[in-house]
Amino acid sequence: MTNLRSTGVIAALALLLGVVLGWYLTKDPGGDAVFTDSDYGAPYQLSDLVQASPTILRGVVIDLRESKTVLISPVTGTAAGERTEVVWRVRVSEALRGSEFSGTDVEVRATTQLVLAGGDQGSRNLQIDHVSLDAGQEYVLFLTKFSEETGDALGLNGVLSAARVDNEALEFMLTPGYLAELESNGEGLHASFQTDLRRLRTAVTQLPHAPRVNAPDPALVASVQAIETQQAIVAGVIDEVRDGRFVSARAIEARLRELGFEPKGLGDPASCGAAELWFAGYGFEVELGCSE
Amino acid sequence: MTTGLRFTLVAMLVGGAGVAGLFAGAHASRAYNNSGSYACGFPYSGSGDISVTVADDLFWAPYGTYITAYNASQNWWNLSAQPVKISNNAYSAHLKLVVPGGSSGPRGSVDRGCSGGFRTYTDMRINSQHPDNINYYEWRQSTAAHELGHFVWISHSSVTPAIMNSGRDLSFWAPVLDDRCGAQSRYPSSTYPLQCSY
Numbered sequence: 001m002t003n004l005r006s007t008g009v010i011a012a013l014a015l016l017l018g019v020v021l022g023w024y025l026t027k028d029p030g031g032d033a034v035f036t037d038s039d040y041g042a043p044y045q046l047s048d049l050v051q052a053s054p055t056i057l058r059g060v061v062i063d064l065r066e067s068k069t070v071l072i073s074p075v076t077g078t079a080a081g082e083r084t085e086v087v088w089r090v091r092v093s094e095a096l097r098g099s100e101f102s103g104t105d106v107e108v109r110a111t112t113q114l115v116l117a118g119g120d121q122g123s124r125n126l127q128i129d130h131v132s133l134d135a136g137q138e139y140v141l142f143l144t145k146f147s148e149e150t151g152d153a154l155g156l157n158g159v160l161s162a163a164r165v166d167n168e169a170l171e172f173m174l175t176p177g178y179l180a181e182l183e184s185n186g187e188g189l190h191a192s193f194q195t196d197l198r199r200l201r202t203a204v205t206q207l208p209h210a211p212r213v214n215a216p217d218p219a220l221v222a223s224v225q226a227i228e229t230q231q232a233i234v235a236g237v238i239d240e241v242r243d244g245r246f247v248s249a250r251a252i253e254a255r256l257r258e259l260g261f262e263p264k265g266l267g268d269p270a271s272c273g274a275a276e277l278w279f280a281g282y283g284f285e286v287e288l289g290c291s292e
Numbered sequence: 293m294t295t296g297l298r299f300t301l302v303a304m305l306v307g308g309a310g311v312a313g314l315f316a317g318a319h320a321s322r323a324y325n326n327s328g329s330y331a332c333g334f335p336y337s338g339s340g341d342i343s344v345t346v347a348d349d350l351f352w353a354p355y356g357t358y359i360t361a362y363n364a365s366q367n368w369w370n371l372s373a374q375p376v377k378i379s380n381n382a383y384s385a386h387l388k389l390v391v392p393g394g395s396s397g398p399r400g401s402v403d404r405g406c407s408g409g410f411r412t413y414t415d416m417r418i419n420s421q422h423p424d425n426i427n428y429y430e431w432r433q434s435t436a437a438h439e440l441g442h443f444v445w446i447s448h449s450s451v452t453p454a455i456m457n458s459g460r461d462l463s464f465w466a467p468v469l470d471d472r473c474g475a476q477s478r479y480p481s482s483t484y485p486l487q488c489s490y
Contacts, residue, residue: 033406034405034406035403035404035406036402037401037402037442038398038400038401038402039398044459052423071392074355074390075355078351080351081351083392110396111392111394111396111397114393116351116352124403126393129397130394131396146394146395146423155394159397159398161396231364231371232367234367234371235366239379274373278341278377281340
């Protein structure tokens with residue numbers, strides 16, 4: 001009986017442990033914490049990456065070093081941070097795109113850390129997600145010139161831009177953050193990234209460097225800019241409503257017309273209707289002509 | 293096998309099932325992928341607006357067309373993603389930045405500081421060295437709109453189209469229905485009920 005009782009206690013404890021463990025592992029963290037989200041913007045298929053990359057080089061990393069750069073704020077013109085870069089020296093054995101680099105050594109830069117001054121939170125230390133390239137290893141690198149200061153630094157062309165060469169096979173490298181992003185979506189790399197040098201050379205030949213997306217349609221740009229102008233008018237009047245400057249919906253409509261607002265000017269009926277709802281929230285039945 | 297031992301095993305199985313059930317509940321299939329984006333919103337009563345403010349960072353303020361990109365994106369969110377209303381206020385703890393984060397860094401990122409499950413500060417960053425942002429105004433606006441979505445407290449979506457989809461293209465530069473529904477999944481609004489099919 002004693003045995004049965006003690007076994008029952010153990011069983012109850014096991015049950016309790018399961019419940020507590022389940023709660024602990026799934027609870028919302030309520031204490032102080034920082035949560036980060038990033039917009040990786042990686043190409044979906046190999047063809048996207050090939051078209052987006054102005055320079056594609058095959059070579060061996062012969063040296064790597066870290067360097068620090070003082071960052072000058074474009075706003076204040078003063079030192080406002082520090083960037084830690086890793087610089088890989090690569091001996092180019094084949095220039096798949098970018099013949100000027102053929103037979104040369106190039107330096108490829110990636111940012112690994114930013115320390116930014118200023119703000120209410122004091123200095124902010126940001127670790128940048130990046131891949132690690134090993135000295136002595138051969139890679140295919142998809143590169144771009146990216147420095148906003150001088151326009152001549154050579155860097156990896158986005159988060160997915162390095163592949164380890166294993167004989168003829170290519171193994172694309174993922175940053176830890178991008179890998180976690182793919183896993184959380186239940187996805188992996190598109191099958192086109194399972195490739196080799198021969199197929200890559202063919203893709204480079206068939207797919208010349210082209211913008212990552214087609215150049216925007218000028219008509220679309222004009223249309224969006226027109227909508228933004230109308231948005232700015234509505235947003236400005238919303239601020240005036242918030243300040244209590246109107247006593248009637250008709251006065252608001254008159255103010256909108258005075259500033260150049262046009263019926264259907266917001267373009268998207270849903271946005272237009274939402275703006276009407278916003279005015280309604282302040283007690284004004286403003287007619288924006290959403291369905292005219 | 294003794295009765296006690298059998299009872300122990302059953303209890304352990306039940307306990308384990310409890311753990312598994314809680315895990316399954318936490319990872320239920322949904323239109324919005326919320327992993328990595330835990331509680332950190334703005335207090336909301338369920339009706340009316342949530343007025344939140346943002347400020348330019350002292351040293352890394354948006355400049356040039358990045359200003360346009362942030363402002364246009366704020367307008368889009370304000371006009372479409374009720375109940376959140378974003379306005380500029382120099383004293384806000386929520387900051388807009390444009391920083392040189394390297395060509396292999398993300399296009400943009402957001403840090404949300406939280407205490408007790410609610411937001412204390414936000415850093416929204418656009419990477420001025422990402423190839424997309426360098427080469428296209430449209431991407432600057434798309435990045436700004438995406439980061440503002442994280443600021444509002446929406447996580448990544450796998451739906452197309454959605455500005456919160458990391459794999460989006462430039463067919464649109466502003467929040468669409470999926471994003472609006474994302475906002476209302478976070479802040480169910482009796483004032484602005486939105487018809488979402490999920």
